[in-house]
Amino acid sequence: MKHLIDPTDLSKQEIDQIIALAEDIIAHRERYQGSMAHKKLATLFYEPSTRTRLSFTAAMMELGGQVLGFSTPQSSSAAKGESVQDTVRVVGCFADIIAMRHPIEGAPLVASEVSRVPIINAGDGSHSHPTQTLTDLLTIKRELGHIDDITIGFCGDLRFGRTVHSLIKALSRYHGIKVVLIAPDELRLPDYIKQDVCEKMGVEYRETDSLDDAIPELDVLYMTRVQKERFLDEDEFDRVKDSFVLDARRMALAKEKMAVLHPLPRVNEILTEVDDDPRAAYFRQVENGKLVRMALIISLMEWKNDPAHKMPEHEPPIYNASLHCSNTKCICNNENAEPRFRLAENGITRCWYCDSKVK
Numbered sequence: 001m002k003h004l005i006d007p008t009d010l011s012k013q014e015i016d017q018i019i020a021l022a023e024d025i026i027a028h029r030e031r032y033q034g035s036m037a038h039k040k041l042a043t044l045f046y047e048p049s050t051r052t053r054l055s056f057t058a059a060m061m062e063l064g065g066q067v068l069g070f071s072t073p074q075s076s077s078a079a080k081g082e083s084v085q086d087t088v089r090v091v092g093c094f095a096d097i098i099a100m101r102h103p104i105e106g107a108p109l110v111a112s113e114v115s116r117v118p119i120i121n122a123g124d125g126s127h128s129h130p131t132q133t134l135t136d137l138l139t140i141k142r143e144l145g146h147i148d149d150i151t152i153g154f155c156g157d158l159r160f161g162r163t164v165h166s167l168i169k170a171l172s173r174y175h176g177i178k179v180v181l182i183a184p185d186e187l188r189l190p191d192y193i194k195q196d197v198c199e200k201m202g203v204e205y206r207e208t209d210s211l212d213d214a215i216p217e218l219d220v221l222y223m224t225r226v227q228k229e230r231f232l233d234e235d236e237f238d239r240v241k242d243s244f245v246l247d248a249r250r251m252a253l254a255k256e257k258m259a260v261l262h263p264l265p266r267v268n269e270i271l272t273e274v275d276d277d278p279r280a281a282y283f284r285q286v287e288n289g290k291l292v293r294m295a296l297i298i299s300l301m302e303w304k305n306d307p308a309h310k311m312p313e314h315e316p317p318i319y320n321a322s323l324h325c326s327n328t329k330c331i332c333n334n335e336n337a338e339p340r341f342r343l344a345e346n347g348i349t350r351c352w353y354c355d356s357k358v359k
C-alpha cells in the first residue's frame with residue numbers, strides 16, 4: 001500500500017503522474033465527478049488549518065465521495081489520551097483513506113505503520129507537508145510551463161517552514177534546479193535539508209539575507225510566513241517577524257515572468273499591493289491545491305492494491321538504547337514510538353521520525 005508521508009515516498013514518475021492527472025481533471029472536470037462515489041475520506045486535524053483541510057474536503061466532495069473527521073484534537077479521543085496509532089486503527093474501520101495533520105513530528109509516519117488504509121500527511125510539525133508540495137509543483141508547472149531548469153528563491157522562515165523543506169526535497173529530483181535561500185540567520189534552512197538533500201542530490205544552492213539582491217535572478221519566489229507557533233522564545237520571534245516583506249518596489253526588480261508563490265496564510269510578508277500583479281500566483285495556487293488533492297486521492301486509491309506502487313525501500317533502522325532524539329516535538333518523545341535512527345550523509349545519525357541530528 002502507498003502512503004504519502006514524505007515527498008520522497010513518491011518517485012518522480014509518480015509525482016509527474018499525479019500532476020498530469022490534475023491537469024486532466026482541469027481539462028475534463030466532468031469525467032471525474034463520480035469517481036469516489038461511496039468512498040470516504042477521514043480528515044484528522046490535530047492542528048489548525050483552513051486551506052489544507054477544506055481543500056481535502058472540497059476535493060473529495062467534487063469526486064462524489066464523503067468526508068468525516070475532526071478539526072481539533074479536543075473533539076477527538078486524543079483529549080482522553082488515545083494514541084495516534086489507536087485512533088488510526090479505529091478510523092480505518094470507517095474510512096477508505098485518511099489525511100492527518102499533527103503538531104508532533106513523525107505522527108503520520110507512526111500512524112501509517114499500523115493503518116489498513118492509505119495515510120496522507122497533511123503537515124507534521126515543522127517537518128514535512130507533501131500535499132502542499134504537490135500543490136506547489138502543479139502551480140510552477142501551470143505558471144511557467146515547466147518544473148526543470150528553474151531558479152527558485154525561498155524567502156522567510158526556512159527553519160520552521162515545513163512547506164519549504166518538502167518542496168526542496170521534491171525539486172531535488174528535477175533537472176537544473178538552482179535554489180536561493182533568503183533568510184535571516186535565525187531562520188536558516190536546517191542542515192539536514194542542505195546536506196541530505198541539496199548536497200547529496202547535487203542541487204546548487206546559496207544563502208543570502210538580501211531579497212533585493214536575489215530577486216532579479218528568480219523564476220519563482222516562494223514566500224513564507226514566520227511560524228510564530230513553533231518559536232520557543234517570544235523575543236526571538238519579535239526580532240525576526242518582519243524580516244522580509246515583498247512589496248511593489250521589490251516586484252519591480254524581478255523578471256517579467258517570475259511567479260510568486262506562498263502556501264498561505266500570509267501575515268504581512270506580502271503587501272496587498274502585490275495581489276493584482278499578474279505574477280502573484282498565490283491565490284491560483286490555492287485552487288491548484290484542491291485539484292492536485294483530487295488527483296492524489298484517485299491515485300492512492302488506485303494504487304492501494306497495486307504492487308507496482310509500494311513504499312520506497314530504506315536501509316533498516318538503527319535501534320540503540322544509548323542514542324536519544326532531543327527534539328521535544330518528535331513522536332518518539334511524546335507517544336509510545338520506539339526510538340529509531342538512521343545513518344545519514346557525512347556519517348551523521350538522525351532520528352528516523354523527525355530527521356533531527358542525534359548527538
Ligand code: NCD
Pocket residue numbers: 051052123129132162163224225263264265
Ligand atoms: C502552511 C502550513 O500549514 O504549513 N499552510 C498551508 O498548509 N497552506 C504554511 C503556514 O502555516 O505558514
